[in-house]
Amino acid sequence: xxxxxxxxxVGLAGLLLLALGxxxxxxxxxxxxxxxxxxxxxxxxxxxxxxxxxxxxxxxxWPTVLAALAVLVLLSLWWLTAQLRRRRLxxxxxxxxxxxxxxxxxxxxxxxxxxxxxxxxxVAHAQAVLKGTRTAPQVRxxxxxxxxxxxxxxxxxxxxxxxAHARDSAALKKLPAExxxxxxxxxxxxxx
Numbered sequence: 001x002x003x004x005x006x007x008x009x010v011g012l013a014g015l016l017l018l019a020l021g022x023x024x025x026x027x028x029x030x031x032x033x034x035x036x037x038x039x040x041x042x043x044x045x046x047x048x049x050x051x052x053x054x055x056x057x058x059x060x061x062w063p064t065v066l067a068a069l070a071v072l073v074l075l076s077l078w079w080l081t082a083q084l085r086r087r088r089l090x091x092x093x094x095x096x097x098x099x100x101x102x103x104x105x106x107x108x109x110x111x112x113x114x115x116x117x118x119x120x121x122x123v124a125h126a127q128a129v130l131k132g133t134r135t136a137p138q139v140r141x142x143x144x145x146x147x148x149x150x151x152x153x154x155x156x157x158x159x160x161x162x163x164a165h166a167r168d169s170a171a172l173k174k175l176p177a178e179x180x181x182x183x184x185x186x187x188x189x190x191x192x
Contacts, residue, residue, distance in 0.1 A: 009079070089130035092137050095171050104170055106130045106137075112169075116162040117141060122149030124184045138176045139166070144184050151181050 027033045055061040089106040096102050110128045117126035125144040132138035141163075145154055158179060167175040 005079075005082075087129075089132060089134060089137055091134055092130070092170055092172075093134045097171070103134075109137075109166060109170060110139075113139065113141070113162055113166045116165055117143060117158055120154065120157045120161065122146045122154055132176075137170075137172070138178070139163070140178045140180070142180045142182070144182050146184055154181065155179060 023034055023037060027037065088110075091106055092104045092109060094102045094104045110130055113128040114126045117123060117128065120126075122145055123143055124146055127142045129140045130137050131140060141158065143154060143158065145151065159177075163175055163177055166172075
């Protein structure tokens with residue numbers, strides 16, 4: 001969802017800046033201003049003194065301006081924290097069985113899981129990404145299947161082999177997984 005929000009926000013900001021910047025440049029170079037343009041001449045200022053002070057005495061003006069700015073700041077902070085949030089789990093806490101615990105690097109577990117899944121019969125390529133918390137990790141797996149492989153069989157093999165090995169090796173009680181299956185693109189076979 002965050003990727004879609006990013007694309008929409010960047011697209012809207014780009015269109016707005018392109019329209020505004022292009023029209024300012026065109027008017028500055030002597031082109032006639034567009035119909036929606038707020039000024040008529042090349043040398044007009046963006047906000048005149050009268051326009052800046054027009055609503056100053058209205059009782060609703062400053063609370064509205066402050067509320068709009070506060071909403072804009074909060075949305076910007078939400079977007080910034082969403083960008084800075086880690087997408088992958090850096091480490092998994094492994095119970096060693098003797099009352100102690102060890103840290104397993106998330107990338108190492110992802111690599112082993114993807115390699116194990118890629119060695120399954122009928123799997124052309126596999127990727128894995130860990131999410132969640134270090135005490136309760138979750139995994140997202142992408143499998144590219146060969147054209148003649150049954151998706152159900154590939155999913156059963158992944159669950160019984162790669163996910164079971166990863167869960168057992170990290171001493172996890174459970175390892176929830178989201179699996180996305182795609183097929184390798186291939187040319188149509190000729191029937192004779």
